[in-house]
Amino acid sequence: MRRLPALTVPYAALRARAGAAKDRVAALALHNIAIRRDSTGALRGFALSLWLTCTAVGAQGQTLDVLHWWTSAGERRAVEQLVLQLDKRGIAWRDAAIPGGGGGGAMKVLNSRVLARDPPDAAQVIGRTLADWSDLGLVLPLDEVAQRNRWSQSLFPLVQRVITHRGHIVAAPLGVHRINTLFFNQRVWAQLKLGAPKTWGDVEQAAAALRRAGIAPFAWSDEPWQIATVFETLLLSEGGPALYGELAATQRWQAWQDPRVAKALERLRWLRRLNGETAIEQRWTASARQLFTGDAGMLIMGDWVDGELVAWGAQAGRDYGCAPVPDTAGMHLYSIDTLAMLVGTKRREAEQERMAEVVVSPAAQLAYNQAKGSVPVRDDIDPAQLDECARDSWQTLKRDYSPLLPSIAHRMAADEATKDALADALHRFVKDPAITPARAQERLVALIRSAARTTPSP
């Protein structure tokens, strides 16, 4: 494994040397992240020293430190876009990136920083966690910024709902990810003359053809959060939007007793077995890499994979395709990324508000989301500027009648502890063939039941 050196040149020096070249500006804030190649040849970002010493930008400039978990190639490109836009408004981004897909590690670091009274100025705090944190008074309300910039007129109503808690705007929305996405390698598909997989039958047929060609049907990982991500798409597929909606409203634990939950568990096991019994726990970027190289034919994952494939030089529609997970066409299982401005001891409200304003602006929205794989939170952009995966996602959000369902695995519908407990139970289920779907379902019911007892209604 060859390590490339981390860039540790101070911001001001780099900036001067670059002769104010814009792309350098973007590079600065991010290069506390070292890059290494893993055994599959994938570029993988991970934070080495979490703090880059930045100096203030411009006379009235200010540096804000931002905690998040965007460390892959696509994620870093997306953050670079924000850094560029913020730089124009005199805000420097000091990067506190905590590696780990799904953000489990980042949330632990964030908790301990808050407990140590050293919160970052801004952090990726999303969904139920955002609501919980704002109840604790840890989050700066952004009502004035939202009003000044007429967010309510330009944001998707869904986004507006997600960032509103007890009548206040509590975060700046960044992008909407679609979880129910099935990626397939278009070149392999052309070679094997396969049609886009629309049904589970198509998936089964494609899997057989892929196996005959010596290609793994699925890029798969047994990491608990990845299993949970796949599983919720199966809950939607097997249960339909009405049942999924009830399952996600975790207060109604009885819904988890529905026989369709057991069917989704069976489907999960079936899907994993399409690959044989060789599943390993690998990062989502390694799975995306298998899809990219054609070592694997399909991957079910949130559309941050789209951003990653683009960062590696692939193109939607030419090198890879995206289909909704079978039986979820026209539905949007969403996870919305949001930046919360944390209340700290440093009195940075003016800059925090400016950051919120910038990241929601049309220019930042388009640039960031094109790199991230998510779609803009605004419904007033031109969808022709999105690739075909993102366009389908954005248009699904835009249609009045689309079922929009919150991700359980990505904190939209469950708190941190509940989503972790569910992911652990699913992990145990896929790892241990002695656990029947019926037993696994009982476990899920018990978990949700006790969470419903202890969690106040949102």
Ligand code: BGC
């Ligand atoms: C976040 C995405 C991120 C993904 C992979 C999700 O929970 O919402 O922004 O790219 O995890 O780490």
